Amino acid sequence: MTPQRQPAHPTTSLDDVVHQRARLGILTVLGETRRVDFPYLKSLLQLTDGNLGRHIEVLATEGLVAVTKGYEGRRPRTWVEITKLGRGALAAEMAALKQLVQRYEQPPTRRPGG
Amino acid sequence: MGLERTDAQALLRDAERLRRRARGDRHASSVPLLVFGALTLVSAPMALPALWPWGDMFWLLAGPVGFLATGLWYRRQLARSGVGAGRGSYTVAGVSTLLAFVLLPLVWIAPLPVFAAGLLVLAALQRNRYLAAWAVVLGLLGGLERFFVLSNRLYDLAQWLGWSGESEDYGLLTELAQPIVYAALGGLLLAAGLVALRRERAGR
Numbered sequence: 001m002t003p004q005r006q007p008a009h010p011t012t013s014l015d016d017v018v019h020q021r022a023r024l025g026i027l028t029v030l031g032e033t034r035r036v037d038f039p040y041l042k043s044l045l046q047l048t049d050g051n052l053g054r055h056i057e058v059l060a061t062e063g064l065v066a067v068t069k070g071y072e073g074r075r076p077r078t079w080v081e082i083t084k085l086g087r088g089a090l091a092a093e094m095a096a097l098k099q100l101v102q103r104y105e106q107p108p109t110r111r112p113g114g
Numbered sequence: 115m116g117l118e119r120t121d122a123q124a125l126l127r128d129a130e131r132l133r134r135r136a137r138g139d140r141h142a143s144s145v146p147l148l149v150f151g152a153l154t155l156v157s158a159p160m161a162l163p164a165l166w167p168w169g170d171m172f173w174l175l176a177g178p179v180g181f182l183a184t185g186l187w188y189r190r191q192l193a194r195s196g197v198g199a200g201r202g203s204y205t206v207a208g209v210s211t212l213l214a215f216v217l218l219p220l221v222w223i224a225p226l227p228v229f230a231a232g233l234l235v236l237a238a239l240q241r242n243r244y245l246a247a248w249a250v251v252l253g254l255l256g257g258l259e260r261f262f263v264l265s266n267r268l269y270d271l272a273q274w275l276g277w278s279g280e281s282e283d284y285g286l287l288t289e290l291a292q293p294i295v296y297a298a299l300g301g302l303l304l305a306a307g308l309v310a311l312r313r314e315r316a317g318r
Contacts, residue, residue, distance in 0.1 A: 024128075025132055029136045033140055040139075040196030044136070100122045101123055104122075
C-alpha cells in the first residue's frame with residue numbers, strides 16, 4: 001500500500017517577505033484602499049520614517065507595491081500603491097494564516113491503529 | 115517556521131483592525147449612500163405633478179451631480195488624509211457622470227436603476243459589499259416604483275385599512291403615493307449611510 005500523501009502544512013505557504021508584521025500591515029491597508037500616501041501609512045502603522053521606508057523598499061523590490069513620488073501643489077507627496085502581484089501575495093498570506101488557525105482549532109484526528 | 119496559533123490569530127486580528135480603520139478613513143460607503151439618499155429624498159416632492167410638472171427632469175441633473183459630488187469627496191479625502199477610495203473610484207464617478215448624460219433616454223425611463231448600476235460598479239471596484247447591497251436595493255425598488263409597483267401596494271394597504279371605501283376614492287393618496295415611496299426610499303438610503311458613517315467612525 002502506498003502511503004497517503006499528507007496535505008502541505010499551511011506554514012509552507014507563508015512568504016517571509018509578506019509575513020513580517022509591518023509589511024503585512026502595509027499590504028493589508030493597500031489591499032483595502034489601493035493607494036495611500038506615506039504619512040498616512042506612517043501614522044496608521046505607527047512606524048518611523050526610516051522603518052516604514054525600509055519595509056516599503058523590501059516590498060517594492062519584490063514587485064508587491066509601486067512607489068510614486070510627485071507634487072500636489074507645492075507639497076511633495078509619496079504615494080504607495082499595491083500591485084497585482086502584491087494583491088495575490090496578500091490573499092495567499094491571509095489564506096495561509098486562516099488555514100493555520102483552522103488547523104489548530106480542529107480536533108486531532110486519530111491515526112489508524114493508534 | 116514555528117508559527118503559533120496565537121501569532122496567526124494576532125496577525126489576522128491586526129489585519130482586520132487595519133482594514134476597518136482604512137475603510138473608515140476613506141468614507142467609501144457613507145458618502146455615496148448619503149448623497150444618493152438625500153437626492154432620492156429631494157426627488158420625492160418632484161413626483162407631485164401639481165407641484166413640479168418637470169419632475170422627470172430632476173434625475174437628469176441630480177444623478178450626474180450625485181456622482182460628481184461623490185467623486186469630488188473621494189478626491190478631497192485623498193488629498194487631505196492621504197487615503198482615498200482608489201483611483202478606479204474617481205474613474206467610475208467620472209465615467210458614470212458622462213454616461214448618465216450619454217444614456218439620457220435610459221435615465222429618463224428608469225433613472226434610479228441606472229444610477230444604482232453606477233454605484234454597483236463603484237462597490238465592485240472597492241470590493242464593498244455593503245455599498246453593493248444598497249445599490250441593489252436602490253436599483254430594484256427604484257425600478258419597481260417606476261412602474262408604480264410599490265405605490266400600488268400603498269393603495270392595497272389603504273383598501274385593506276378601509277380608507278377608500280366602496281368608491282375606491284383614495285383622495286390625497288392618489289397624489290401622494292409615489293412621493294411617499296421615494297421619500298421612504300431616500301430615508302432608507304440615508305439611514306444606511308448614517309449606519310455606515312457610524313461604523314466608519316467606530317473603526318478609527
